[in-house]
Amino acid sequence: MKRIALLGATGSIGRQALEIIRAHPELDLVAAASGSQPIDDLAPLTQVGGDLTELLERSQPDNVLNAVVGFAGLPATLWALERGIDLALANKESLVAAGDLATAARRRGGGRLLPVDSEHSAAYQCLDGHEADTVHSLVLTASGGPFRGRSREELADVTPAEALAHPTWSMGPKITVDSATLANKGLELIEAHFLFGLDYDRIEVVIHPTSTVHALVRFRDGAALAHLGYPDMRVPISFALTYPVRSETPVPPLDLSCGLTLEFEPPDLATFPLLALARRAGERGGPYPCAFNAANEVAVAAFLEGRLPFLGIAETVEETLASVDRAPARDLDELYQMDAEARRLAERTASAA
Ligand code: NAD
Numbered sequence: 001m002k003r004i005a006l007l008g009a010t011g012s013i014g015r016q017a018l019e020i021i022r023a024h025p026e027l028d029l030v031a032a033a034s035g036s037q038p039i040d041d042l043a044p045l046t047q048v049g050g051d052l053t054e055l056l057e058r059s060q061p062d063n064v065l066n067a068v069v070g071f072a073g074l075p076a077t078l079w080a081l082e083r084g085i086d087l088a089l090a091n092k093e094s095l096v097a098a099g100d101l102a103t104a105a106r107r108r109g110g111g112r113l114l115p116v117d118s119e120h121s122a123a124y125q126c127l128d129g130h131e132a133d134t135v136h137s138l139v140l141t142a143s144g145g146p147f148r149g150r151s152r153e154e155l156a157d158v159t160p161a162e163a164l165a166h167p168t169w170s171m172g173p174k175i176t177v178d179s180a181t182l183a184n185k186g187l188e189l190i191e192a193h194f195l196f197g198l199d200y201d202r203i204e205v206v207i208h209p210t211s212t213v214h215a216l217v218r219f220r221d222g223a224a225l226a227h228l229g230y231p232d233m234r235v236p237i238s239f240a241l242t243y244p245v246r247s248e249t250p251v252p253p254l255d256l257s258c259g260l261t262l263e264f265e266p267p268d269l270a271t272f273p274l275l276a277l278a279r280r281a282g283e284r285g286g287p288y289p290c291a292f293n294a295a296n297e298v299a300v301a302a303f304l305e306g307r308l309p310f311l312g313i314a315e316t317v318e319e320t321l322a323s324v325d326r327a328p329a330r331d332l333d334e335l336y337q338m339d340a341e342a343r344r345l346a347e348r349t350a351s352a353a
């Protein structure tokens with residue numbers, strides 16, 4: 001039996017995780033948390049809002065699936081990493097904001113960190129069993145979102161409803177907007193750096209509209225391994241929860257009988273500046289990834305509330321990053337201060353836009 005704590009149980013990932021857990025008698029849901037929605041009957045121990053580490057302390061799981069959205073997931077990520085408890089991580093924002101602290105906690109705890117993000121799950125599987133020095137580079141694919149091919153002028157007036165209509169993935173609102181701006185791929189770039197210990201110049205992003213190839217690893221001998229499948233999060237969720245067993249899911253095998261065309265193109269960094277801003281923030285390190293994430297969360301919320309135009313999201317993040325003036329966080333308190341300061345800067349920029 002694997003005792004699972006599911007955080008963010010009412011969300012897009014959370015609901016798909018429940019489906020996987022229910023299909024596996026060996027997965028025992030011992031605890032569940034949501035931000036505000038009631039979840040009384042979901043698990044023996046439940047919690048709505050509050051400090052997620054209290055629920056984790058009470059339930060003592062073998063495996064934490066962190067599917068909370070945003071920086072709020074951070075305490076749970078660090079709790080699991082520090083204790084060496086298996087962490088199935090969908091909450092990329094925590095690893096982006098606290099990459100250095102999380103890496104140190106992971107080293108001390110020595111547990112398993114299994115990515116749930118589809119590209120990173122794919123990369124994990126391609127990298128598995130290969131020495132780091134045999135890897136040439138990692139390629140993360142991006143669908144390009146609903147606005148692929150548009151010019152900046154055409155993006156000036158897009159509405160939240162248009163940004164929420166994703167072509168290939170059905171996800172929560174925050175990540176769907178992040179996919180439309182390419183901030184999601186920016187977060188994923190930083191996530192991949194911390195997950196796999198690869199320098200940024202060895203992680204490439206390509207646009208691949210059908211989301212069939214999730215990631216690709218090039219090796220020094222000229223071979224490249226790719227991970228293909230239908231875009232369905234139940235596959236990476238199942239992989240992370242049942243690892244090292246590759247279990248059956250309801251997702252059908254890839255059908256090649258009607259032909260399969262794989263198209264790739266470079267991202268349009270001028271129209272979607274958040275990807276380049278994320279890369280720069282990642283390369284600079286220290287406070288920048290945390291500030292990138294905080295400003296992006298503030299700006300996406302303002303966009304969804306109709307307070308900020310679509311193009312204002314990138315402008316808010318860019319201006320916030322330009323004002324960051326801090327040493328790297330040495331502990332969690334300093335990281336919280338850093339996050340709060342970036343949020344204040346971003347709120348001010350967004351309200352002035
Ligand atoms: P969602 O908005 O659908 O769900 C978010 C969940 O987090 C909800 O259950 C909500 O109640 C909970 N939550 C929010 N604040 C909380 C708090 N303070 N404490 C406890 N719970 C809280 O989001 P989602 O699309 O399921 O995404 C969740 C995470 O997974 C995000 O980090 C996202 O980037 C990542 N992710 C999602 C997908 C996807 O297909 N949805 C794919 C890859 C990665």
Ligand code: MG
Nearest residue numbers: 117118119188
């Ligand atoms: Mg992803």
